[in-house]
Amino acid sequence: MPSYRAPVKDTLFVLQSVCKLDAHSNLPGFADATPDVVQAVVEEGGKFCEGVLAPINHSGDLQGCTRHADGSVTTPDGFKAAYDAFVEGGWGTLMAPSDYGGQGMPHIIGTVFQEFSASANMAFAMYPGLNEGAQAAIMAVGSPELKERFLPNMVHGRWTGTMNLTEPQCGTDLGLIRTRAEPQADGSYKISGTKIFISAGEHDLSENIIHLVLAKTPDAPDSVKGISLFLVPKFLVNADGTLGARNGVSCGSIEHKMGIHANATCVMNYDGATGYLLGEEMKGLRAMFIMMNAARLGVGVQGLAQAEVAYQNAVTYARDRLQGRALTGAKNPDAKADPLMVHPDVRRMLMDGRAFIEGARALILWGGLQVDLAHKAATPEERELADDLISLLTPVIKGYCTDKGYEIATTSQQVYGGHGYIAEWGMEQFVRDARIAQIYEGTNGIQAMDLVGRKLAMNGGRGLRAYLGLIAENVASGKADPRTEALATGLEKAAGELQAATMWLMQNGMTNPDNAGAGATAYLHLMGIVALGEMWLRMAIASHAALDAGSSDKPFFEAKLITARYFAERNFPDCGALRRKIEAGSAAMMAMPAEAF
Amino acid sequence: MPSYRAPVKDTLFVLQSVCKLDAHSNLPGFADATPDVVQAVVEEGGKFCEGVLAPINHSGDLQGCTRHADGSVTTPDGFKAAYDAFVEGGWGTLMAPSDYGGQGMPHIIGTVFQEFSASANMAFAMYPGLNEGAQAAIMAVGSPELKERFLPNMVHGRWTGTMNLTEPQCGTDLGLIRTRAEPQADGSYKISGTKIFISAGEHDLSENIIHLVLAKTPDAPDSVKGISLFLVPKFLVNADGTLGARNGVSCGSIEHKMGIHANATCVMNYDGATGYLLGEEMKGLRAMFIMMNAARLGVGVQGLAQAEVAYQNAVTYARDRLQGRALTGAKNPDAKADPLMVHPDVRRMLMDGRAFIEGARALILWGGLQVDLAHKAATPEERELADDLISLLTPVIKGYCTDKGYEIATTSQQVYGGHGYIAEWGMEQFVRDARIAQIYEGTNGIQAMDLVGRKLAMNGGRGLRAYLGLIAENVASGKADPRTEALATGLEKAAGELQAATMWLMQNGMTNPDNAGAGATAYLHLMGIVALGEMWLRMAIASHAALDAGSSDKPFFEAKLITARYFAERNFPDCGALRRKIEAGSAAMMAMPAEAF
Structure with missing residues (x-):
C-alpha cells in the first residue's frame, strides 16, 4: 500500500520565498493569513489529507461507486465518514467569502489544500472541487436571491455542486448542445436532455446536489451563442430553505473508467426538471468559463498532485529495495545488494520527478497568487497585470502540468519494476488517475489552442509581453550573482526560443491558421519549460539568500540548488527542439488525404 | 468496441522493398518463402488475428483469469477455443524447425504474425509467445533426449512453456535467487522455491506446461555465476511420451494487474518438483539469455502492436466524430460540425503514431531478418555482421519501441477525448496493456544499461561501427536523389549527434561509470530515432522507385513520402537535445544525498 506525506516544508518555502506572502499582507483576506495562520492551515491540512483521505484512496479505487436500481449512488466505504470530517474541519470553506460562511482565505492558501487532497485521494477531492467550481459561477453571475438560497449550504458542504x-x-x-430549457410562467425553466461524464453527478455524501447545466432556450441560435446556464437542484428548495420535492433529474448510469473509480461519473437525465437561469440568457458560456478557468487551474493541480504522491512512493521504494550494485562499487557491502537509489538511471527517474514537482508547485502557487491579485491588488494596473498573467498561464498550468503529471506518475511506477504493474502496490492507480487530467476540462489539445489561438493575441499580446518582461527581470537578477548565472543564462536562452517560436506562429499562423494548430501543443510545452525554469531561478536565488543568511536547514536549500541545476540540464535542451518542431509548420500533416490515414 | 485490421499492405511493402526478401531466397528456409507463400501467410495470419483473436480482446480484459481453490486457472471465455484454432491453424509452428514438426519459415515471417497477434490480443499472444521462447532455449542447450521428449508437443502447441x-x-x-536444485541419483533434480510474475504459469489452454526455471545447485557460488537452468514439467512425462504424475509445482495465486488481465500472471510454488538440467550446470544465465534475447525482440513487437491497434481506432474515431470547425473554414458545411480529422492538433497525434508505427515495423522486420541472417547467411562475415547488428539493436527495439508504444497508445486514446477514458470504448485497455512492455523482460532502464554498458563496447565497438557505416551508405544513396536529400541530410545530422554522444560516453563513462548510467536512457532514445530515421530513408527511396516505375498504388507511396517528411521534421530535432542531456553527465543527480530525496 502506498503512503502519502504532505510536502509541508516545501510548500511553506514557496509561499514565503517565491510568492512572498508577507509582502501582500495589506490586501483583503491576506491580512488574516499571518505566517502563523498559514503554517497552521498548511500543517493541519496536510495532517487531514494524510490521516483521513490517503488511507481510503486505494480501497476506494478497488471498490468504486455503485449505482442502485432507484438511481441512487453509493460511494466506497469510508467516503461518507471522510466527507463528514472534511465538512466538520471546514476544509471546503477556506477560500469562500465570509458572507456565505467561508473563511475568506486567499486563493493561494486554498490551492495548497487542493494539492494535498488531490495527492491523498484525487477521486475524493473531486467532490468538493466541483462544489467550489459551481459556487464560483453562482457567486459571479447568480441573482442575489439564488446566492442567498444556495450558497450558504454549498459553502458549508451540506450541499455539493456539479458542472x-x-x-x-x-x-x-x-x-452542438441539445438540452432544452422551456421558460415557465413563474420565471423558472423546465430543463430536458441528457448530459454525460458528469463527475459527482450523484452520490451519498451531501443532502442536496446543485447541478449547473448548459441548455438552449427555445428561440436561441443553434450555436454557442445560444447557450444559457441553469441551476438545477436535485431536491427543490422551499422558501424557508428546507428541502422540497425531488426534481426531475436523475442518474441514468455510471461509467466504468480507467481510473478515479471512487468518483461517480454519471449520465444525468433531465426530464422537465425545474431550473433557474444563472446570469443572462444566452450568456451561459461566459458564466461557464468563470467556473472553467478555476477548474482548469484545479486540474493542473491534480497533475502536480499525482506526480508528487507517485514520486514519494518511488523514493521510498528506491531506498528500501536492494537490487544490483552501484557502478562505482558496492555502497552497501554488508548486504547482498545495494539499494536502487545508487543506480544513476533510477536517480534520473526520481530527479525528473522532483525537478517537475517542485517547479510546478511554485508555478501553481504563484498562479494562485495571481488569481488573488487579479481581484484584490491595490491598483488597477496591478490587477490587470495579474489577470493578464494568469489568463496566459492557465492553459499552460492545465496542459503542461497534467502531461508531465502523467509522465512522472508513469516514471515513478517504472522505478518499481514488475511490482509497479501490480494493483496492490498502488502505483498503477496513480497512473490511471493522473490520465484523466489530460482529458477533462478541455483536452490538452484544446488548452494548446486556447493558448496559441486566444491568449497570445489577447489585448494585442499584452500578457506575453508582460510575462517575458518579468522573466527578463529575473534573468538580470540571476546573472548578477555568479552562482546563478548559468541557470539565468539557460532561462534566457529558453525564453529566446519561446519568443522566436511566438514570432513564427504570429507570422505563419496569420497566413495559414493550420500552422498555429500544428505547433500549438509543442508551444504549450515550450512555455511550460520556460515557466518552470523561471520558478527554478527564483527558487535558486531564494536558496542562496537563505544559505547566505545562515539558514539552519542547509540540506533543504542545497537540495534545491542541485535540483535547479538538474532541471536546467535536462529540460532547457528541449526548448530548441520544440521550436524547430513548431517551425516545421502544418504542411506535412495537412498534406495527408483523410482516407490515407 | 475497438476493431483491428491487420496492416497487410504495409507489411508486404516492408518485406519486399525494405528487407528485400527475394534477395535472400538462396538461404535455408527462405527458399520456401516464395512471394506467394509469404503473401498467403501474411494475409491468412491477418485474417486469423482479426477474426479470432481481436473479438475476445476486450471481453478477456473485463473477465480476466480465475484461479480456483485447487490451484487451477481458467482463462476468459473464448480463449480455449481460440487457442485450439491457433493450434489447428499451425500458427505456433511457423518458425520452428521441421525436425520437431515446425514449418521452418524464416524468423522475419514469424515476426509478422507476432505483431498481428499482439495487436489483436496481446494477453492471448503471450501464451504462445512464452512457449516459443522456452522452445528456443531447449533447442539451443537441451540434450537430445530432452529435445525429443518435449519439443514436438511444445512446437505443436499441445504443451506450452514458461520462463x-x-x-x-x-x-x-x-x-539473489534462492530457489534450490538438489541433485538426485537418477540424474534429475528436486527443485524448491517460489517464483513470481510467471506469465502463463498456469492456465487451461494446453495439456501440459513446461517451466524453465533458474535455480542454484547446493555448492554453487552465491552469485549469478551459480545459476543453472532446469526444465520442470507440470505433469511428468512417461518414457512413451504419455503424461504421468502431477509434478510438485503449483500456482499459489494470480496477480491483479494494471493490464493484460487475460494472461495469468502466477506465483509458482516449487516443492521438491522434479526438474531436468538444461545445458551445463551453472551456465543457466547464458541459456536464459538465448530465450531472453528473442523475448526482448518480441516485447518490442508488442510496443509496435499496441501502438498500431490504438492508432487504427483513433483514425476511425477522427473520421467519424464531428466536432468543431476547421481553422481554415468549414470542410463539412452540410453538417453541424467537421470531423476531428480537420484539426491540425488531431492530425499531429495521428501522424506521430503513424510515423512511429511504420518506422518501427520496418526496423523490427529488418531486425527479424538479421536474426535469420545471423544463423543462415552464406558467409561467416555476413553472419557476424547480422549478429553484431541485432545484438546492438535488441535493447533499442525493446526499449525504444515499448516507450513509444505506450506513448502512442496514450496519444491515440487522447484523440477520443472523454470517451478514451471509458472502458467500453477499449482505448484505455491498449494503454494499460502497452504499459507492461516497458517493464518486463528487463525494464527499459536495464535495456539502456545493456546498450551503453555492454553492446557499445562489445568486440571493440564493431557493432556500432558497422551500423554507422551502413547508415552512411544509405545517406549517400539518399543524397544522390534531390527528392530524398533533405531526409538523408537530417539522418546524417542525427547520426552525427549519436556519434558525438557515443564519444562522450566512451570518454566520460570510463572515468566515471555513473556518467554512462546517467545518459543511458537518453542514448537509447537517441539511437531509436536514428534507427527509425534510417528506415524512413530506405522507405522513401523505395517509394520514389515505386512511383518512378509507375506503381498502380500511388496513394500508398505518396502517403509514405508525406510520413517520412513528418517523421524527420518532428523527430530529428530531439537528437541534439538528447545529446545535450547525455553530455550533462551524472554530477547533479549523484550529488543529491539519498536522504534528501
Missing part, C-alpha cells in the same frame, strides 16, 4: 456541459454528441464543441 | 526467473527478493539482480 453539466458534455452530451453524447458534443464535448469540446458546445454549439 | 521462471523472478523471485520476491530478486528481479533484475538474478544473483
Whole structure:
C-alpha cells in the first residue's frame, strides 16, 4: 500500500520565498493569513489529507461507486465518514467569502489544500472541487436571491455542486448542445436532455446536489451563442430553505473508467426538471468559463498532485529495495545488494520527478497568487497585470502540468519494476488517475489552442509581453550573482526560443491558421519549460539568500540548488527542439488525404 | 468496441522493398518463402488475428483469469477455443524447425504474425509467445533426449512453456535467487522455491506446461555465476511420451494487474518438483539469455502492436466524430460540425503514431531478418555482421519501441477525448496493456544499461561501427536523389549527434561509470530515432522507385513520402537535445544525498 506525506516544508518555502506572502499582507483576506495562520492551515491540512483521505484512496479505487436500481449512488466505504470530517474541519470553506460562511482565505492558501487532497485521494477531492467550481459561477453571475438560497449550504458542504456541459454528441464543441430549457410562467425553466461524464453527478455524501447545466432556450441560435446556464437542484428548495420535492433529474448510469473509480461519473437525465437561469440568457458560456478557468487551474493541480504522491512512493521504494550494485562499487557491502537509489538511471527517474514537482508547485502557487491579485491588488494596473498573467498561464498550468503529471506518475511506477504493474502496490492507480487530467476540462489539445489561438493575441499580446518582461527581470537578477548565472543564462536562452517560436506562429499562423494548430501543443510545452525554469531561478536565488543568511536547514536549500541545476540540464535542451518542431509548420500533416490515414 | 485490421499492405511493402526478401531466397528456409507463400501467410495470419483473436480482446480484459481453490486457472471465455484454432491453424509452428514438426519459415515471417497477434490480443499472444521462447532455449542447450521428449508437443502447441526467473527478493539482480536444485541419483533434480510474475504459469489452454526455471545447485557460488537452468514439467512425462504424475509445482495465486488481465500472471510454488538440467550446470544465465534475447525482440513487437491497434481506432474515431470547425473554414458545411480529422492538433497525434508505427515495423522486420541472417547467411562475415547488428539493436527495439508504444497508445486514446477514458470504448485497455512492455523482460532502464554498458563496447565497438557505416551508405544513396536529400541530410545530422554522444560516453563513462548510467536512457532514445530515421530513408527511396516505375498504388507511396517528411521534421530535432542531456553527465543527480530525496 502506498503512503502519502504532505510536502509541508516545501510548500511553506514557496509561499514565503517565491510568492512572498508577507509582502501582500495589506490586501483583503491576506491580512488574516499571518505566517502563523498559514503554517497552521498548511500543517493541519496536510495532517487531514494524510490521516483521513490517503488511507481510503486505494480501497476506494478497488471498490468504486455503485449505482442502485432507484438511481441512487453509493460511494466506497469510508467516503461518507471522510466527507463528514472534511465538512466538520471546514476544509471546503477556506477560500469562500465570509458572507456565505467561508473563511475568506486567499486563493493561494486554498490551492495548497487542493494539492494535498488531490495527492491523498484525487477521486475524493473531486467532490468538493466541483462544489467550489459551481459556487464560483453562482457567486459571479447568480441573482442575489439564488446566492442567498444556495450558497450558504454549498459553502458549508451540506450541499455539493456539479458542472453539466458534455452530451453524447458534443464535448469540446458546445454549439452542438441539445438540452432544452422551456421558460415557465413563474420565471423558472423546465430543463430536458441528457448530459454525460458528469463527475459527482450523484452520490451519498451531501443532502442536496446543485447541478449547473448548459441548455438552449427555445428561440436561441443553434450555436454557442445560444447557450444559457441553469441551476438545477436535485431536491427543490422551499422558501424557508428546507428541502422540497425531488426534481426531475436523475442518474441514468455510471461509467466504468480507467481510473478515479471512487468518483461517480454519471449520465444525468433531465426530464422537465425545474431550473433557474444563472446570469443572462444566452450568456451561459461566459458564466461557464468563470467556473472553467478555476477548474482548469484545479486540474493542473491534480497533475502536480499525482506526480508528487507517485514520486514519494518511488523514493521510498528506491531506498528500501536492494537490487544490483552501484557502478562505482558496492555502497552497501554488508548486504547482498545495494539499494536502487545508487543506480544513476533510477536517480534520473526520481530527479525528473522532483525537478517537475517542485517547479510546478511554485508555478501553481504563484498562479494562485495571481488569481488573488487579479481581484484584490491595490491598483488597477496591478490587477490587470495579474489577470493578464494568469489568463496566459492557465492553459499552460492545465496542459503542461497534467502531461508531465502523467509522465512522472508513469516514471515513478517504472522505478518499481514488475511490482509497479501490480494493483496492490498502488502505483498503477496513480497512473490511471493522473490520465484523466489530460482529458477533462478541455483536452490538452484544446488548452494548446486556447493558448496559441486566444491568449497570445489577447489585448494585442499584452500578457506575453508582460510575462517575458518579468522573466527578463529575473534573468538580470540571476546573472548578477555568479552562482546563478548559468541557470539565468539557460532561462534566457529558453525564453529566446519561446519568443522566436511566438514570432513564427504570429507570422505563419496569420497566413495559414493550420500552422498555429500544428505547433500549438509543442508551444504549450515550450512555455511550460520556460515557466518552470523561471520558478527554478527564483527558487535558486531564494536558496542562496537563505544559505547566505545562515539558514539552519542547509540540506533543504542545497537540495534545491542541485535540483535547479538538474532541471536546467535536462529540460532547457528541449526548448530548441520544440521550436524547430513548431517551425516545421502544418504542411506535412495537412498534406495527408483523410482516407490515407 | 475497438476493431483491428491487420496492416497487410504495409507489411508486404516492408518485406519486399525494405528487407528485400527475394534477395535472400538462396538461404535455408527462405527458399520456401516464395512471394506467394509469404503473401498467403501474411494475409491468412491477418485474417486469423482479426477474426479470432481481436473479438475476445476486450471481453478477456473485463473477465480476466480465475484461479480456483485447487490451484487451477481458467482463462476468459473464448480463449480455449481460440487457442485450439491457433493450434489447428499451425500458427505456433511457423518458425520452428521441421525436425520437431515446425514449418521452418524464416524468423522475419514469424515476426509478422507476432505483431498481428499482439495487436489483436496481446494477453492471448503471450501464451504462445512464452512457449516459443522456452522452445528456443531447449533447442539451443537441451540434450537430445530432452529435445525429443518435449519439443514436438511444445512446437505443436499441445504443451506450452514458461520462463521462471523472478523471485520476491530478486528481479533484475538474478544473483539473489534462492530457489534450490538438489541433485538426485537418477540424474534429475528436486527443485524448491517460489517464483513470481510467471506469465502463463498456469492456465487451461494446453495439456501440459513446461517451466524453465533458474535455480542454484547446493555448492554453487552465491552469485549469478551459480545459476543453472532446469526444465520442470507440470505433469511428468512417461518414457512413451504419455503424461504421468502431477509434478510438485503449483500456482499459489494470480496477480491483479494494471493490464493484460487475460494472461495469468502466477506465483509458482516449487516443492521438491522434479526438474531436468538444461545445458551445463551453472551456465543457466547464458541459456536464459538465448530465450531472453528473442523475448526482448518480441516485447518490442508488442510496443509496435499496441501502438498500431490504438492508432487504427483513433483514425476511425477522427473520421467519424464531428466536432468543431476547421481553422481554415468549414470542410463539412452540410453538417453541424467537421470531423476531428480537420484539426491540425488531431492530425499531429495521428501522424506521430503513424510515423512511429511504420518506422518501427520496418526496423523490427529488418531486425527479424538479421536474426535469420545471423544463423543462415552464406558467409561467416555476413553472419557476424547480422549478429553484431541485432545484438546492438535488441535493447533499442525493446526499449525504444515499448516507450513509444505506450506513448502512442496514450496519444491515440487522447484523440477520443472523454470517451478514451471509458472502458467500453477499449482505448484505455491498449494503454494499460502497452504499459507492461516497458517493464518486463528487463525494464527499459536495464535495456539502456545493456546498450551503453555492454553492446557499445562489445568486440571493440564493431557493432556500432558497422551500423554507422551502413547508415552512411544509405545517406549517400539518399543524397544522390534531390527528392530524398533533405531526409538523408537530417539522418546524417542525427547520426552525427549519436556519434558525438557515443564519444562522450566512451570518454566520460570510463572515468566515471555513473556518467554512462546517467545518459543511458537518453542514448537509447537517441539511437531509436536514428534507427527509425534510417528506415524512413530506405522507405522513401523505395517509394520514389515505386512511383518512378509507375506503381498502380500511388496513394500508398505518396502517403509514405508525406510520413517520412513528418517523421524527420518532428523527430530529428530531439537528437541534439538528447545529446545535450547525455553530455550533462551524472554530477547533479549523484550529488543529491539519498536522504534528501
